[in-house]
Amino acid sequence: MSDEDSQTQKKVFDAETASSLVKELRKNFGSGKTRSYEWRVSQVKALLKAMTDNEEEIVDALRSDLAKPSLETVVYEIGVIKSSCEGILKELKHWMTPEKVKTSIRTYPSSAEIVPEPLGVVLVISPWNYPMLLALDPVLGAIAAGNAVVLKPSEIAPATSSLLEKLIEKYMDQSIVRVVQGAVDETTALLQQKWDKIFYTGNGKVGRIVMTAAAKHLTPVLLELGGKSPVVVDSNINLKVAARRIISGKWGLNNGQSCISPDYVITTKDYAPKLVDALKTELQEFYGKNPLESEDLSRIVSYNHFARLSKLLNDDKVSGKIVYGGEKDENKLRIAPTILLDVPRDSLIMGEEIFGPLLPIITVNELEESLDVINSGDKALAAYIFTTDKKFKEQFVKNVSAGGLLVNDTSIHVVVDTLPFGGVGESGMGAYHGKFSFDAFTHKKAVLYRSFAGDSSSRYPPYTDTKQRLMKALIAGSFLGILRALFGWS
Known part of the structure; x- marks a missing residue:
């Protein structure tokens, strides 16, 4: 086998390669490094720097793929990505803060909060029409939420796809964020893996393929499709x-x-x-x-x-x-x-x-x-x-x-x-942008806190009539009913 053939063979991306990649990212995610505010901010700043440092190269890539006017690239692709980065840097700490919520008399004494946590290892499949924006905007949301990410950009925009891989390798944490180039075979290999979420932008035909693959692992999907607007x-x-x-x-x-x-x-x-x-x-x-x-x-x-x-x-x-x-x-x-x-x-x-x-x-x-x-x-x-x-x-x-x-x-x-x-119906499911991007890649974990005080025997057997009346009153949230059950009031 020639050196050239050997190099070609090494570049084959099949299901086994995809599985190894996901295992590697899942191990790295498990280390906990993505959960910190500092790591997330560092990655967003890195992507912002990539957009700033490489504007001319990005314009050239989109001109090569689509003959896209430079103004459209600068304003509607690079500009929007920068704006997303700046919005995340401004709001991320607030988004990551657990939300305190009220509890009721049923769990008294107690407190509760909703804790945002990353989903895990996610897959982003992006389209060719806005090949920079629609690749990186979902990736930003996934990173802000603390996930590990694999990006599969569109092979129909090859210059931009190659540039995306180059920029992410240069500016971002390769142990957590990766790019896989290729076409149908590579996408198929990726879809065979177990992900914690799949984000797909494209058409309904492929959207159905993505959903079918995701269903095998009960993987949630976010589909950005289209339709006749x-x-x-x-x-x-x-x-x-x-x-x-x-x-x-x-x-x-x-x-x-x-x-x-x-x-x-x-x-x-x-x-x-x-x-x-x-x-x-x-x-x-x-x-x-x-x-x-x-x-x-x-x-x-x-x-x-x-x-x-x-x-x-x-x-x-x-x-x-x-x-x-x-x-x-x-x-x-x-x-x-x-x-x-x-x-x-x-x-x-x-x-x-x-x-x-x-x-x-x-x-x-x-x-x-x-x-x-x-x-x-x-x-x-x-x-x-x-x-x-x-x-x-x-x-x-x-x-x-x-x-x-x-x-x-x-x-x-x-x-x-x-x-x-x-979208809605045939035009997709789920939403992103701003805080909605963070939410799209976040699990909102419900947490209830109780102390050892206030332990009532009414929840435990034997179930007497008084306990039954008390539990009914607790379920109904009736303070007066609770007093009646406790003191035998009629």
Whole structure:
């Protein structure tokens, strides 16, 4: 066997290798080092330093993987990670402090608290569309909570995946935090292991595979999926601002390749032409008359995704529905921002999450019908509405179930770390960001403290009538009932 073959063989990551890795991390976690506030802070500071020291290299990696504009990388990936680090450093001591809670007369005398403790060894499987942010943000939550972590980044973003491994090896504690690169085989090997939690970001098909694997060990999962996030547009709005915000959420974030990207628009038949004209005007201002040449638009991540999006456009049911865009460059994997009007609800483009730069518009006679359209499908990760009608806004918030709602904007709710970010139904389960990330990787352990004083014979046999009356009163929490039982009052 040649040296090259030997090196290749050593790099094989199978179930046995995965098992050894988990055992190693579980042993290191068992040492207790991750439980200290000082260790957790040191790791968060290390990750913050990694983002600060390597900004240019991160920008280059995401440009290589996605042709992502540097501003999007700096603001929406590096910037958000830094913000998460700073939030943890500010609040972690408070999050780690046990919460004192009240007890009742049933356990008197006693005191109680809820003690946050790390789950153990966790697995984070991250996607390609925000390959830095969606890898490190969950890892930050796991570290803040005191866990050992294995990160499996997406092979579809290979430059970023390699950089993640390099940065984590250089800046973080390798005895607790590890990166495993690879594709389906490596992910399968990891999923065969027993974890204390699995955090997966991606699509529902793989989400089901993750849940099936987790069920073998009764491992809890947090799934960040996606879905068809709707945008309802009323006619009583600032149309220019609304158009710009729809564009920002749809094309300004990864060219539609985002789990919270506006997937389709619902507006009235009468208002649709005005909305289309406004979108056209702003799109030309943002990306010029030849958007395929714009450096401010990400490319489609791979040929497979390019072919999938092309298939949606080639569907006979949407023939003639394109009112703007539609240009494609297969060699450069670029698709221009595309608007389709009056798309049939049984077309291919309405049957799946688009995850690309195509925006279908559905029209209704009355805007209230939009609620029925939305609720007839699966629950989305996000739902958006543009309106100044207070009653309709309240109706939307009350009746539309989605992971999160945003009124008069799109997508930016994701940066508000005092709000939980997560899905519901088909769009996922569980939530993270800010304190919610800490909670996602924490077991809240209930602890009751009692002394040897106040030991009552009423809880022990023989069970006399007086004891029975007393215990019933204790269960009911009735102070008067207790006095009656003790003193034989009628």
